[in-house]
Amino acid sequence: MxxxxxxxxxxxxxxxxxxxxxxxxxxxxxxxxxxxxxxxxxxxxxxxxxxxxxxxxxxxxxxxxxxxxxxxxxxxxxxxxxxxxxxxxxxxxxxxxxxxxxxxxxxxxxxxxxxxxxxxxxxxxxxxxxxxxxxxxxxxxxxxxxxxxxxxxxxxxxxxxxxxxxxxxxxxxxxRKVRFVGSASLRIQEDFLRILRYFRFYGRVAAEPGQHEPETLEAIRENANGLAGISGERIWVELKKMVVGHHADHLLELIYELGLAQYIGLPVDGNVGEMKQIWQRACDGSPKPMTVLSSLFRTQEDVERLDLRLKVSREEKTLGIFLVKYRRDLVKGKDEHDSLKPYTDFIIDSRELDTQSKVLELLKYQGEKKIFNELSRWSIPRFPVSGHDLRKQGITSGKEIGTILQELRDTWKKSRYQMGKEELLATLNRS
Missing domain, CATH: 3.30.460.10 (Beta Polymerase, domain 2)
Known part of the structure; x- marks a missing residue:
């Protein structure tokens, strides 16, 4: 047919x-x-x-x-x-x-x-x-x-x-050229979101960064403030696709050079140098859009301001705040045989369901490919002792139960999560 x-x-x-x-x-x-x-x-x-x-x-x-x-x-x-x-x-x-x-x-x-x-x-x-x-x-x-x-x-x-x-x-x-139909300035003025669409398609089509027509970049620069009138939701749709495409580091740098950042929720003093480094580390690991953008942020307030402008999802916002907060503090361990342990301990202590996925994005940010692969295969072990087990041991004070559980959890972590319930409870009798 x-x-x-x-x-x-x-x-x-x-x-x-x-x-x-x-x-x-x-x-x-x-x-x-x-x-x-x-x-x-x-x-x-x-x-x-x-x-x-x-x-x-x-x-x-x-x-x-x-x-x-x-x-x-x-x-x-x-x-x-x-x-x-x-x-x-x-x-x-x-x-x-x-x-x-x-x-x-x-x-x-x-x-x-x-x-x-x-x-x-x-x-x-x-x-x-x-x-x-x-x-x-x-x-x-x-x-x-x-x-x-x-x-x-x-x-x-x-x-x-x-x-x-x-x-x-x-x-x-x-x-592999990206050009506006007819006059770039006219096309942009019909819908200012086309500025970001141009960048997105450049990342999809162009073979190399920096092969823009000069008149196109000038038209974008002259019409940059038009993005102020575009809804955050529409901007976020385009920006998310752009920052995980090819040449994203070049295109984000161009956004700053052409004066677009202030109109689309990005910090005017964004850390472009860090962003370029992070992109080179993370680009082959399929980072989430917020993982890439977080490299521009200097403080958690930058994430808050982005959210006010673009109305990002709760998951995206919390990931941005997490990365800004822990990118310098949560790092691999000095023990080369167990460099994964600081990350797994953090996940165990957090007890939140999405912490492991956030830590995986952090590892992309840090460029820790080996640890990322190990953590991707790691299943969160269950802490084997509960308050009910301690009450069976004759411990009835709620405060005391909480303190002992934390001590046992620390002991369990030191054993690399290998100690079972009976072994852990036996440590109580020796103390």
Whole structure:
């Protein structure tokens, strides 16, 4: 069925094409990754649009992934049909539509064969305020591509594999270049969050750090204060992805050089030198975003201020505070045969469920790969003595029970958690 759909001429192939349009049709993709997208649901969706002579193409990031030889996790579709025309088509075909929140922006979500398909009408931005845009619908594919942020995200792919590339996005992708569509300053002013999107995609696409177009960096510098009006939640989504991507140390340093830090919750006096060192230690260990950012913080108050601006999760905030507090004090032991012990003792004493995961992030921060591997395999042992056991020994005072339990716990730790209940209790009779 996929082959039948793939070879079937689409509407765009049946109508006369001007030379200028033909120049945007750069190649035809026929790969296993594209073929794998053609589920029963997509085949049915395509047939509905073709029957009504509306064009349907894969859009945005999915095209970029397919051209890179990857199967996209999410696939967005664009069409010349308006939302009303889509709703009419789907209703007549008995197709259920869900989640109508995107309809005012032109997106209709249809459910076919237990799959959801988001299809968006081609749009042009009529008015923008740096955060939101008022849009009008169009049937002009180039105008829709023109409103997108980066050339590598502005391509469309026909369901027959034809690539429609209006701004040399494929060439940029092959050359691993990240460029805005048209004027960088204009694109940024339409949505200031595109500054951070540029950095994120640079980390995903660029082969080397420092290969930016000078006019792009100047446009970012000139529009830096626009990020002050962007919600913390949106900034955090982009920043988290950026700091765990390639070239994160270079990009964070660039954020400071271009004057962005103060607008996105980072300390203005961030410790960039430490950050670069920590990134080199931790980058191959898949550090969490907060592990990387903590290297910029000088005090726990820096974490608090970041949270006020970005509304990070409780887990992320507590990890940041933990790393700032213990990065210098909780270090490996001097005994080379048991350098793990200070960390395991700390976990035992903490008695909190997530302490081990925090310590693992600390080890990434410290660059202690060997100890990290050992602690990853370590299971927290259970302290074998309880207050009930001491009461059986005739000890009834709550305060005394607490003191003795701590003494026994210390003895147990010194034995490297090897002593059992009977051995520990026997020490009471000898004292």
């Amino acid at each position: 996929w082959a039948r759909l793939f070879l079937r001429p689409t509407l765009i192939n049946r109508v006369h094409l001007t030379w200028s349009l033909r120049s945007f049709i750069t190649m035809q993709l026929k790969t296993k990754e594209l073929k794998s997208l053609f589920t029963d649901g997509l085949v049915s969706l395509a047939e509905i649009f073709e029957k009504q002579q509306f064009e349907l193409r894969i859009a945005g990031g999915a095209v970029r992934d397919l051209l890179s030889g990857k199967r996209p996790e999410d696939v967005d579709f664009a069409t010349t049909a308006t939302p009303e025309e889509m709703k009419d088509m789907f209703q007549k075909a008995g197709i259920r539509m869900i989640n109508n929140k995107g309809e005012k922006h032109g997106t209709i979500t249809a459910r076919l064969h237990n799959e959801n398909f988001e299809v968006t009408t081609l749009r042009v931005d009529v008015q923008t305020d740096g955060r939101h845009a008022e849009v009008e619908f169009t049937t002009d594919w180039q105008k829709d591509a023109e409103r997108r942020d980066l050339t590598i995200n502005s391509m469309f792919l026909g369901l027959d594999g034809t690539l429609y590339d209006y701004f040399q996005g494929y060439e940029d992708l092959k050359n």
